[in-house]
Amino acid sequence: MAVGSGFGAVRGCLGVLNRAFPLHTARSVTDMEAALQLVRNVVPPLAAWQHKGQAGRIGVVGGCPEYTGAPYFAAISALKVGADLSHVFSTQDAAPVIKSYSPELIVHPVLDSPSAVQDVEKWLPRLHALVVGPGLGRDDALLENVKGILEASKARGIPIVIDADGLWLVAQQPALIQGYQKAVLTPNHMEFSRLAEAVLGDALDGRDRCRAVLSLSRALGNVTVVQKGEQDVISDGEQVLTCSQEGSSRRCGGQGDLLSGSLGILAHWALLAGPEKTNGSGPLLVAAFGACALTRQCARQAFQKHGRATTTTDMITELGPAFSRLFETSAGADGGAAPTGELRL
Ligand SMILES: NC(=O)C1=CN([C@@H]2O[C@H](COP(=O)(O)OP(=O)(O)OC[C@H]3O[C@@H](n4cnc5c(N)ncnc54)[C@H](OP(=O)(O)O)[C@@H]3O)[C@@H](O)[C@H]2O)[C@@H](O)CC1
């Protein structure tokens, strides 16, 4: 099957959308497999010729006195998916707490400083992607700083994943992200309604989800939107994908943070690989599909082991095995692949 046609490109025709994406009927295994194959195409090889940092340096903007878990989940997930370095830019109080969860994270206690924007800006040349919002909170002064960080990141063309309270900010000021096609928004149910109300004047509750996500993406100027839920619906305003990888029925907090952190590194890899590797589909669409599938596979594996007691920490433990299962084969795991970003399958 040709992968491009299997996804059913949607260009301005909602009739086609309905035929291509019957959300309530089971998507074929072939479609899921074809989408997973595109993700595999953008995963860089592990090879001896690489130096530290080449696989990706990710920044997470979030972490305030109330929420320290969310930025940790996002930043550690980026590392465990394959980033070499993961930075967190949090408030001063939150930083030692986040550091204490993991020696692997680089934590900057700058977000509530008067010089926050400059403090983060000096790191931007060394970052490949930003994840903005996990555990950020909604303090006005913090959000003002984050506005400046978003503007500085856009000016540098850095891919930005926006989640949680970052989406709250975007719902207040959609112009912040309007038309920036290196942005991916990852709303949950509530966050999506808020954004749709702000951007389209209608929360779109109860509407066909594929149409709703496509409409929001288009209204934002083809910003990629990932609406999380029983199935994840992803659109870049051109195409719509659904991810129905089996997950779990546990709805513990933090799973969205795992997704946004994973997407930070996958977005960098997909943009680096370019549309040739994604068979014409948008690289961020493919990256988003990969992050959704991975998060759900982690949920499934963790639930098999821990059942009702499953928490996001258990899912993070599954990131390595879940990634291998979905995206790697024995040929790719030993670093034998050519330095083209493509794994041999
Ligand atoms: N360990 C940590 O540090 C964690 C910290 N976190 C951080 O918390 C901050 C706030 O994030 P958030 O997601 O709680 O805020 P928001 O979008 O206002 O949702 C609030 C309300 O929306 C509703 N609702 C949600 N989903 C729904 C659904 N599917 N379907 C229907 N309703 C739904 C639901 O309403 P309720 O059921 O109470 O009526 C819910 O209470 C943010 O910084 C985030 O990163 C988290 O990442 C978790 C781990």
Ligand SMILES: Nc1ncnc2c1ncn2[C@@H]1O[C@H](COP(=O)(O)OP(=O)(O)OP(=O)(O)O)[C@@H](O)[C@H]1O
């Ligand atoms: N009803 C569901 N059934 C299966 N998987 C789901 C369901 N709802 C959400 N998910 C999955 O859980 C993950 C997180 O989505 P969720 O809607 O919980 O995000 P969130 O509310 O932002 O989470 P967080 O607690 O991190 O803020 C996604 O991978 C999504 O596919």
Ligand SMILES: [Mg+2]
């Ligand atoms: Mg969330």
